[in-house]
Amino acid sequence: MSTLYPPASLWAATASPAPLSAEWPGDISTDVAIIGGGFTGLSAAVHLGETGVDTVLIEAGSLGYGGSGRNGGQAIPGLKYDPDDLEEMMGPELGPRLVREVGGGPELAFSLIDRYAMDCPTSRVGWIQPAHCPSAVETVTRRARQWAARGANIHTIDAAEVARLTGTRAYMGGLIDHRGGGLQPLSYARGLGHAAAGLGVRLFDNTRADRLSRANGRWTIDTPRGRITARAVVLATNAYTTGTLVPGLERTIVPIYSYQIATRPLTAEERASILPEGHVASDTRRLLRYYRFDSTGRLLMGGRAPFKEVPDMGDAPPLEAAIADLYPQLAGIEIDFVWSGRVGMTADHLPHLHVPEEGLFAAIGYNGRGVALGTVMGRQLARLAAGDPAEAAAFPITGIKPMRFHGFNRPVLEALIRYYRWRDDREARQVDRA
Numbered sequence: 001m002s003t004l005y006p007p008a009s010l011w012a013a014t015a016s017p018a019p020l021s022a023e024w025p026g027d028i029s030t031d032v033a034i035i036g037g038g039f040t041g042l043s044a045a046v047h048l049g050e051t052g053v054d055t056v057l058i059e060a061g062s063l064g065y066g067g068s069g070r071n072g073g074q075a076i077p078g079l080k081y082d083p084d085d086l087e088e089m090m091g092p093e094l095g096p097r098l099v100r101e102v103g104g105g106p107e108l109a110f111s112l113i114d115r116y117a118m119d120c121p122t123s124r125v126g127w128i129q130p131a132h133c134p135s136a137v138e139t140v141t142r143r144a145r146q147w148a149a150r151g152a153n154i155h156t157i158d159a160a161e162v163a164r165l166t167g168t169r170a171y172m173g174g175l176i177d178h179r180g181g182g183l184q185p186l187s188y189a190r191g192l193g194h195a196a197a198g199l200g201v202r203l204f205d206n207t208r209a210d211r212l213s214r215a216n217g218r219w220t221i222d223t224p225r226g227r228i229t230a231r232a233v234v235l236a237t238n239a240y241t242t243g244t245l246v247p248g249l250e251r252t253i254v255p256i257y258s259y260q261i262a263t264r265p266l267t268a269e270e271r272a273s274i275l276p277e278g279h280v281a282s283d284t285r286r287l288l289r290y291y292r293f294d295s296t297g298r299l300l301m302g303g304r305a306p307f308k309e310v311p312d313m314g315d316a317p318p319l320e321a322a323i324a325d326l327y328p329q330l331a332g333i334e335i336d337f338v339w340s341g342r343v344g345m346t347a348d349h350l351p352h353l354h355v356p357e358e359g360l361f362a363a364i365g366y367n368g369r370g371v372a373l374g375t376v377m378g379r380q381l382a383r384l385a386a387g388d389p390a391e392a393a394a395f396p397i398t399g400i401k402p403m404r405f406h407g408f409n410r411p412v413l414e415a416l417i418r419y420y421r422w423r424d425d426r427e428a429r430q431v432d433r434a
């Protein structure tokens with residue numbers, strides 16, 4: 001069997017080596033089986049390994065094959081909703097617990113990188129969210145105030161400071177959240193794999209779960225290589241979920257594509273004024289632009305992608321235009337990589353945690369914010385699979401509710417994306433770049 005690797009990308013070209021897949025021993029009996037080798041599944045594996053629970057992880061491709069090996073590597077605290085909204089939605093007990101948990105996501109990821117001495121480049125000076133129009137300035141001001149009231153190291157910055165820290169005058173203000181930062185996502189996924197393997201977790205890549213069933217209090221996973229039986233199963237297939245394992249789960253999200261380009265390494269002179277202090281940035285547009293440097297000095301630009309699995313250089317122009325818009329001095333710069341991945345969007349913009357049956361735990365739908373959140377959610381799944389009571393969970397446990405008219409969502413989504421782009425551009429014209 002040939003292994004399914006993530007597509008060619010900057011991350012695939014520069015990642016640290018993957019851990020070796022364990023040798024398949026024939027049918028396996030274990031305490032916990034994890035399906036999916038992205039941040040969620042791998043973080044669950046590490047946290048189960050740390051508590052000594054006998055754990056097996058299977059991944060259909062190679063570790064990091066899904067969103068985890070392809071993303072922007074921006075570790076961002078929180079969810080799409082701000083803390084006050086989350087607390088109001090979730091109530092006085094769960095609300096503050098959820099806010100604390102998601103606010104601590106980047107710290108958890110960076111602490112795992114340190115604890116297991118992962119070979120994973122990071123930049124930890126903070127995440128900037130530049131505001132593209134006046135109402136976005138109000139949004140980031142509110143956001144910064146709410147997090148700061150909870151003790152987070154975050155503050156607003158004016159247009160001049162955004163220009164100094166990003167190198168573009170395209171924004172009216174913004175926030176800087178010192179909890180956030182950047183990492184090499186495929187190296188992080190592989191680093192989690194090494195850590196889990198070191199803790200005794202057996203990792204099998206190239207092993208697809210085809211069927212999930214339960215009898216006599218044990219779960220059985222059928223794979224092309226053989227069977228796994230387990231007391232508990234963690235399902236961490238996220239935007240790469242298919243309809244085969246848990247009925248309806250794949251219809252609880254709309255998988256959309258996000259893509260990135262990476263330039264050739266910039267010269268020191270070209271770099272000097274762009275993100276000079278090493279921040280990562282993702283702006284407030286509805287179709288956000290996210291950008292940063294990698295450790296080889298390439299500028300990455302990401303945004304909403306065409307609906308296709310593997311983009312090519314013919315798809316690069318919209319992101320090249322975004323680079324030229326923010327950094328006119330780089331117009332026409334050579335692009336070395338273009339790649340994409342799936343993002344799982346939920347109707348309520350919240351990540352979903354499900355316990356559909358006894359001993360089955362699933363998380364799905366991070367709405368494009370899964371670097372820190374996947375790490376945190378993996379720990380949450382590990383706790384549940386190890387036997388923690390559901391009432392202690394930091395995320396709401398909800399029922400699986402497939403979206404109605406799921407198949408019709410794509411044309412609607414494409415129309416919505418065109419509309420959002422038009423509104424973003426119109427709003428951004430209010431910025432005085434002089």
Ligand SMILES: Cc1cc2nc3c(=O)[nH]c(=O)nc-3n(C[C@H](O)[C@H](O)[C@H](O)COP(=O)(O)OP(=O)(O)OC[C@H]3O[C@@H](n4cnc5c(N)ncnc54)[C@H](O)[C@@H]3O)c2cc1C
Pocket residue numbers: 035036037038039040041058059060061062063064065066067068069070071072073074075076207208209210236237238239240241242257258259260290302339340341342343366367368369370371372373374
């Ligand atoms: C281009 C892009 C840019 C992004 N940028 C950012 C960013 O900068 N910051 C941020 O916070 N988030 C970002 N995200 C989102 C983030 O990447 C995801 O939310 C996160 O990686 C999800 O991790 P996961 O482990 O839950 O899922 P995934 O990493 O997608 O892992 C799921 C895995 O399950 C496997 N699988 C599926 N079915 C089976 C099966 N039947 N048997 C075995 N294995 C199976 C898949 O092969 C896959 O590897 C981005 C996403 C994309 C695509």
